[in-house]
Amino acid sequence: MTPSSRTLAASERAALADLLEELGPDAPTCCAGWTTAHLAAHLVTRDRRPDTAPGLALEATRVGRPLAAWSHAVEDRLRASTGYADLVVRVRSGPPRWLPTAWPPVAALVDTAEYAIHHEDVRRAQPGWAPRTLPREAQDRLWGNAVFFGRLAAGSVPGALVLRRGDVPGAEERSGSGTPETVVTGEPLELLLWAAGRREVARVAVG
Incomplete structure (x- = not known):
C-alpha cells in the first residue's frame, strides 16, 4: 500500500x-x-x-x-x-x-x-521540532475532527468558542453562545491540537 x-x-x-x-x-x-x-x-x-x-x-x-x-x-x-x-x-x-x-x-x-x-x-516533545506541511485533503479531513473537539473544549472558555481555519477564508465553526468570544485561528491540525488540550504546542492565534 x-x-x-x-x-x-x-x-x-x-x-x-x-x-x-x-x-x-x-x-x-x-x-x-x-x-x-x-x-x-x-x-x-x-x-x-x-x-x-x-x-x-x-x-x-x-x-x-x-x-x-x-x-x-x-x-x-x-x-x-x-x-x-x-x-x-x-x-x-x-x-x-x-x-x-x-x-x-x-x-x-x-x-x-x-x-x-x-x-x-x-x-513536538522533541528538540527542534517544526510543524508539518500537510496536503489540503488531510487538513480538510482533520477539520471535522477539530470541530468535534472544539465542541468539547467550548466549556473551557467563557462565552463562545470560534475555531477559524487560517488556510481557508471564511471557514469557521462556533460552539457555545454569549460573550466574550474566543476566536482561535490556525490550520485544522493546529486547531485540533489546541482543542484537544495541547495548547502550549499548537501553532494558533487566540483572540
Missing part, C-alpha cells in the same frame, strides 16, 4: 510507529508523565482491549475516573510485561482483524484524530 492510497488514520499510525521505533522507549511526549513507552502501551491497549474503552473515553468525568484507573492499570501491566519493540510492532499492525476497529471505514472514523494527535505528542 502506498502512502497516497492509505487513509489518513493509517498514514498517521505508520508514521507514529516509525517515530516510536526511532526514538526508543524513554523519549518524552506531550502527554504529562508519559514516555514513548507509556504512549505505545496506551495505543496497544486501546487497539486490543475493547473492555478498557469506557475508561479511556470517560476519563475526564467523575463517573469515568474509576474505570480510567483500571484502564491505565491494564496499560501499566502491558508495559511491564511486553518489550518495547514488540509494543511498537503491535502499534504498527493495529487491532486484530476480528475487531470492528480493524475495518478501514471504522478505523478512519475512530483513529484519525487519535493518531494525528499522538503523532504530534511525540514529534
